[in-house]
Amino acid sequence: MSLPLRLGVNIDHVATVRNARGGAVPDPVRAAMLAVQAGADGITAHLREDRRHITDGDITRLMSALPVPLNLEMAATEEMLAIALRHRPHAACIVPEKREERTTEGGIDAAGQFERLAPIVAALGEAGVRVSLFIEPASAQIDAAVRLGAPVVELHTGHYAELDGDARAAELRRLSDAAALAAKNGIEVHAGHGLTYDNVVPVAAIPQVVELNIGHFLIGEAIFVGLKDSVARMREAMEASR
Numbered sequence: 001m002s003l004p005l006r007l008g009v010n011i012d013h014v015a016t017v018r019n020a021r022g023g024a025v026p027d028p029v030r031a032a033m034l035a036v037q038a039g040a041d042g043i044t045a046h047l048r049e050d051r052r053h054i055t056d057g058d059i060t061r062l063m064s065a066l067p068v069p070l071n072l073e074m075a076a077t078e079e080m081l082a083i084a085l086r087h088r089p090h091a092a093c094i095v096p097e098k099r100e101e102r103t104t105e106g107g108i109d110a111a112g113q114f115e116r117l118a119p120i121v122a123a124l125g126e127a128g129v130r131v132s133l134f135i136e137p138a139s140a141q142i143d144a145a146v147r148l149g150a151p152v153v154e155l156h157t158g159h160y161a162e163l164d165g166d167a168r169a170a171e172l173r174r175l176s177d178a179a180a181l182a183a184k185n186g187i188e189v190h191a192g193h194g195l196t197y198d199n200v201v202p203v204a205a206i207p208q209v210v211e212l213n214i215g216h217f218l219i220g221e222a223i224f225v226g227l228k229d230s231v232a233r234m235r236e237a238m239e240a241s242r
């Protein structure tokens with residue numbers, strides 16, 4: 001039997017549009033509140049080291065305005081750890097970050113970076129922040145998440161979203177096997193990156209997945225149908241496949 005499936009709406013790209021001109025509009029906090037009204041269970045925001053979209057001030061305002069949990073995406077750095085410990089969001093998702101990338105291109109190498117991640121995962125956990133590791137759907141990464149004591153993993157669906165045909169089916173199997181392995185080890189399973197109304201359906205059907213974090217497509221669709229409609233339609237697509 002499938003567990004209920006939550007939708008976390010990532011509002012980074014509302015801030016991208018705002019920052020294209022400087023100034024205060026469009027406001028990502030306003031977008032977050034609208035997404036909540038439309039059925040988002042949580043809000044996700046990535047405070048990147050170069051502050052290209054979400055800013056420190058956005059995090060402060062989100063923390064005081066949101067009636068739902070904030071999932072702070074962050075690189076595993078001392079600077080981001082200090083910010084996360086100051087705000088204590090509901091959750092922190094640790095992602096790899098390269099300055100020159102357009103978006104988070106791959107999962108964090110939890111196995112290879114074990115020593116660097118261990119103190120960060122521990123410090124966040126001690127502060128009551130629910131840590132998730134954004135990883136590739138691979139058993140070595142799940143094993144490392146178990147050893148790190150991370151309560152949550154978020155499986156990177158970016159490759160799945162880019163592939164088609166047999167290659168997509170194979171990647172979907174990797175996602176589903178990784179979800180089963182993580183859940184068997186007591187780890188909560190989230191997924192995200194590159195999801196759309198269409199490609200979300202098989203991912204939402206993986207019974208162990210309990211949260212999807214979706215941003216770029218929803219904000220893009222909002223240009224045509226409004227954010228409330230894009231979020232509501234995504235919810236419908238998710239629920240139909242459960």
Ligand code: PXP
Nearest residue numbers: 104134192193194213214215216
């Ligand atoms: N989950 C994580 C960890 C991410 O880094 C991102 C992108 O910021 C997303 C989900 C959302 O991806 P997208 O914007 O492609 O929906």
